Amino acid sequence: MDDMQKTVIGILTRKAGLPPGPVTPEATLTEAGVDSMAVAVLAMVIEDEHGLVITEADLSANSTVADLAALIERHLAAKA
Numbered sequence: 001m002d003d004m005q006k007t008v009i010g011i012l013t014r015k016a017g018l019p020p021g022p023v024t025p026e027a028t029l030t031e032a033g034v035d036s037m038a039v040a041v042l043a044m045v046i047e048d049e050h051g052l053v054i055t056e057a058d059l060s061a062n063s064t065v066a067d068l069a070a071l072i073e074r075h076l077a078a079k080a
Helices: 003-015 036-050 056-060 065-079
Strands: none
Touching: 003 036, 003 065, 036 056, 036 065, 056 065
């Protein structure tokens, strides 16, 4: 598990209130319990902590937690 995956899982479990068990890199967003509120929290935290604006629609379009992390990493790399 890479650092961004750990960051995304941490945000989803600590700030969005999801139970940690099902939130794994391989889990689909549905399996992890990621709902629209969790996506909104993730978008806000990523903007606050990294200065990235990623829409909730873009975040929701990913199929797994690892895909979410990869999307954020791509945005960070493009910003650099």
